[in-house]
Amino acid sequence: MNVFHFILQNHEQVLELTLEHLWMVGVSTVFAVLIGIPLGILSAHRPVWNKPVLGTANVIQTIPSLALFGFLLPLPWLGDRADRLAILALTLYALLPVIRNTYTGIRGVDPAVVEAGRGMGLTGSQLLFQVELPLALSVILSGVRVAVVVSVGLATIAAAIGAGGLGEFIFRGLAMVNNQLILAGAIPAAVLALSADFGLGWLERRLQPR
Amino acid sequence: MKPTATGSPAIAFRDVAYTLPGGQPLLSGLNLQIDRGETLVLLGRSGSGKTTTLKLINRLLIPSAGEVIVNGEPTAASDVIRLRRSIGYVIQEVGLFPHFSVERNIGLVPRIEGWPAERIQQRVDELLRMVGLESQIASRYPHQLSGGQRQRVGVARALAADPAILLMDEPFGALDALTRDQLQREFLALQRRLNKTVVFVTHDLREALRLGSRIALMEAGRLITVLSPDEFLQSREPLAAAYAQAFGESAASAANRGKS
Numbered sequence: 001m002n003v004f005h006f007i008l009q010n011h012e013q014v015l016e017l018t019l020e021h022l023w024m025v026g027v028s029t030v031f032a033v034l035i036g037i038p039l040g041i042l043s044a045h046r047p048v049w050n051k052p053v054l055g056t057a058n059v060i061q062t063i064p065s066l067a068l069f070g071f072l073l074p075l076p077w078l079g080d081r082a083d084r085l086a087i088l089a090l091t092l093y094a095l096l097p098v099i100r101n102t103y104t105g106i107r108g109v110d111p112a113v114v115e116a117g118r119g120m121g122l123t124g125s126q127l128l129f130q131v132e133l134p135l136a137l138s139v140i141l142s143g144v145r146v147a148v149v150v151s152v153g154l155a156t157i158a159a160a161i162g163a164g165g166l167g168e169f170i171f172r173g174l175a176m177v178n179n180q181l182i183l184a185g186a187i188p189a190a191v192l193a194l195s196a197d198f199g200l201g202w203l204e205r206r207l208q209p210r
Numbered sequence: 211m212k213p214t215a216t217g218s219p220a221i222a223f224r225d226v227a228y229t230l231p232g233g234q235p236l237l238s239g240l241n242l243q244i245d246r247g248e249t250l251v252l253l254g255r256s257g258s259g260k261t262t263t264l265k266l267i268n269r270l271l272i273p274s275a276g277e278v279i280v281n282g283e284p285t286a287a288s289d290v291i292r293l294r295r296s297i298g299y300v301i302q303e304v305g306l307f308p309h310f311s312v313e314r315n316i317g318l319v320p321r322i323e324g325w326p327a328e329r330i331q332q333r334v335d336e337l338l339r340m341v342g343l344e345s346q347i348a349s350r351y352p353h354q355l356s357g358g359q360r361q362r363v364g365v366a367r368a369l370a371a372d373p374a375i376l377l378m379d380e381p382f383g384a385l386d387a388l389t390r391d392q393l394q395r396e397f398l399a400l401q402r403r404l405n406k407t408v409v410f411v412t413h414d415l416r417e418a419l420r421l422g423s424r425i426a427l428m429e430a431g432r433l434i435t436v437l438s439p440d441e442f443l444q445s446r447e448p449l450a451a452a453y454a455q456a457f458g459e460s461a462a463s464a465a466n467r468g469k470s
Contacts, residue, residue, distance in 0.1 A: 116305025119268055119377075120319055120367075121294030130318075134309050 003183045010184070014169075018188050020083075021165035024158060025151045025192075028087045032094035032147055037140065039095070040102020041128065054103065057096040065154050068092070069161045086158035086165075093154055094147035101143025105136025138208045145200035152193040156185065166192075218282050219243040220375055220407040221267055225276035228262050236262045237431045240276070246374075249401060249408040250436075251422030253415065253453070258428040260411040264377050267409060268297045280375070295319055298368030298376040298406075302383045304360050306352040312338075312363050313348040319371045337366040342396055358389040365397075369404075378410045382417065394420055415457045419443070427453070 007014050039057075043050040063071075068089050078084045109132050117127050133140075159167025169185030172178075221244040228237040237259040244250045252260040265271040266278050269285045277284045285293060306315050314321075316337055317330040325333070338345055341362040352360055361381055368376060382390040394417060401408060401421075412418055418425045419439045427434040427442075427450055435447050443454050 110303075110305070110308075112301060112303035112305040113307060114305075115270070116299065116301060116364075117307070119270055119294060119297075119299035119301070121291050122318075122322070123291055126322060131307060 003180050003187065006180050006184050007187070014184065014188060017164060017166050017168055017185070018192070020163075021152070021155055021167075021189065021192065024083060024086050024090060024155045024163065024165055025148060025196075028090035028094055028151055029144065029148055031087070031091040032098050033144060035091070036095045036098030036143075037102050040099040040140070041106060041132075043099065044103045044106035050103070053099060054096075057099050060092045061096045065089070065093070065157050066160060069157065073161065082158070082161045082163035085161060086155065086163035089158070090151045090154060094151055097143040097146040097150070098140070099143075101146075102136065102140050105139030105143075106132050108139065109135045138204050141200060141204045141207060145197060145204065148196045148200060149193050152189055152196060156189055219279075220246045220281065221409070222279040223263075223266070223276070224279065226266060226273045226278055227275040228259075228266060228271055229274040235431055237266075240433050242426060242433060242436065244407060244409060246407050247405045248423040249410055249421055251418040251425045252409065252411045252428060253413065253418045253422075253425050254428035255413060257430075259431040260413075260428055261379055262431075263428070264379055264409060264411050267375070267377055268294050268299060295323065295371060296373050296375070298370075298373040300361075300364050300368045300376070300378045300381045302380040304352075304364040306360060306363060306367070308352050311349050311351055312343075312355070315352070315363060316367045316370055318367070323371060333370060334366075337369055340369070340400065341366045357385050358393065361385060361393060365400075373406070375407045375409070378408060380411055380413070383412070383414075390417075397421060415453050 039053050043053045060068075069085060072085045072088055073079050075085070075088075078088055113131060113135070114127065117131050122130070155165050156167035156170055158165055159171050166185040166189045170182050173181030173183075173185065221242075223240045223242040226237065226240040227235065229235045240259075240263065242263075252263055254260050262271060266273055267280060267285070269278075269288075269290050272286060277286060279285070280288070280293065280297070306312075307318070310318070313334050316334045320330045320333060334348060335345055338348060343359060343362055343366070347355070347359065347363075352363070355363065364381065368378075382393050385393065398421065410418075410421060412421075419442065422439060424436055424438055425442050426436045427447075429449055434449050435445070437445055437447075437450065442450055445451060445454070
């Protein structure tokens with residue numbers, strides 16, 4: 001029985017696990033964007049914050065993912081449900097690319113443009129929302145793209161703490177020494193990662209400032 | 211053609227100093243009055259404090275000592291956003307917003323000031339005509355324009371909300387000689403019509419003689435002297451004389467052309 005046959009036969013379960021996977025990646029990406037973009041703006045505007053913010057995000061990135069899932073287990077409320085934990089861990093991992101690209105994008109806006117805007121009497125928030133963020137958008141989006149692609153891969157490990165997702169197949173396949181089962185998890189995950197990469201990449205090019 | 215001062219000066223510097231946070235002085239002991247309707251040129255080498263002086267006027271910099279008074283009010287006490295919107299600002303790099311069309315660039319201050327769309331539209335058309343650009347350029351983006359066109363749009367944008375004061379920081383410095391000559395000529399014609407108070411930074415004596423009603427010569431963070439173009443060429447002041455000599459005959463002829 002080949003992999004595709006297996007996937008077709010178990011399409012309901014594949015679909016369910018894919019949706020779980022998407023849910024974890026989607027929610028954690030939204031959190032990472034909501035937290036990461038403001039932190040990126042903060043570190044771009046206030047140089048004192050730059051090192052602590054990027055440093056912390058960097059350190060989080062270096063924690064092995066399996067260990068991070070384990071560390072978070074004893075947390076109250078969050079530890080009650082595995083998918084909450086997985087979403088928290090994925091959010092933490094996704095922060096670095098989002099923060100770093102927001103920072104780079106905003107610092108990369110032509111200083112002459114910012115000065116012209118300030119000189120014309122734009123307020124800080126007008127400058128941010130009408131000039132800096134629009135001009136940094138494609139760079140920020142490329143950070144989000146990296147975060148999503150990495151999260152799709154990482155989320156497979158969430159199955160180790162029982163959070164579900166396509167990792168279920170992979171871990172089960174590993175335990176049963178069944179390559180088809182492993183591929184039944186890995187192929188849909190790869191397809192997810194590639195389509196996210198492609199879709200966000202397209203959006204990114206569309207939003208590129210001229 | 212030189213307008214005479216009426217009432218209080220448009221801009222006044224009183225014992226102004228500006229020191230960098232690290233303690234390095236960029237400007238010291240500056241006393242200067244700029245009359246309404248005149249074009250005061252700040253002339254000097256790079257690092258002489260011209261741009262610093264300019265940025266003190268729209269409070270992109272705050273004086274470390276002394277005060278800068280714009281329209282009778284010290285800038286330190288005024289609402290900085292109001293102050294900046296009442297002053298047009300043109301810089302060498304132009305600083306057009308690359309993601310906005312020409313129209314939106316020019317109309318930005320009117321738009322955030324809440325003008326009705328129709329009036330903004332009219333104003334943009336009027337300004338494009340005023341700086342010698344065709345109206346179909348309105349929908350283009352900055353990267354589709356030539357250097358000269360971009361600088362014209364920059365001037366139009368600075369004039370959008372009809373400010374009484376215009377600050378220009380080497381606006382024509384990056385242009386080729388022919389375009390620069392043309393824009394200088396147009397600037398003179400425009401200034402005769404609009405009668406703004408203009409503070410113009412340049413390191414080019416020819417430009418200073420041609421455009422200025424008075425020239426403020428700066429060196430190493432100090433104001434050396436303020437002279438009319440005619441006085442400048444006759445001045446015994448060593449730095450002014452050195453400038454005049456360096457530019458030689460061509461400067462003198464430029465001065466004559468500027469007055470014709």
